[in-house]
Amino acid sequence: MIKVYVDISLFTKDSAFGRISGHIDVPEVPHIGDLISFPLSPSEEHGGYAGLLRVAERIIPADRAEQIQLSLEDVTVETTDDARRVMAFFEQVCGLFGEPYGDEE
Secondary structure (H helix, E strand, O other): OEEEEEEEEEEEOOOEEEEEEEEEEEOOOOOOOOEEEOOOOHHHOEOOEOOEEEEEEEEOOOOOOOOOEEEEOOEEEOOHHHHHHHHHHHHHOOOOEEEEOHHHO
8 A cells, every 4th residue: 555645625615614634545646637435435425525536636746755645626515514524534534634724623
């Protein structure tokens, strides 16, 4: 497995909610346009997010000691409660770090 750093912006239909980031293990380095599947079951879908995110940008550092960084497409959900549940999913199931903006904590 290869460890990469991912960054995801999380929005509701009305505002920016926060950011999700951290390291994940993947079998190969994804390319721009590839989809990454996170283990969200259809019964856990929150406000339109169903577990697949497309790679929007890929940063390959010149220093081989650094890890490849992937910016994944934004996640936009219906409500603030949906955003909280999506962020909790990424934290609890995927081991990523959720950073709510402003008073959303």
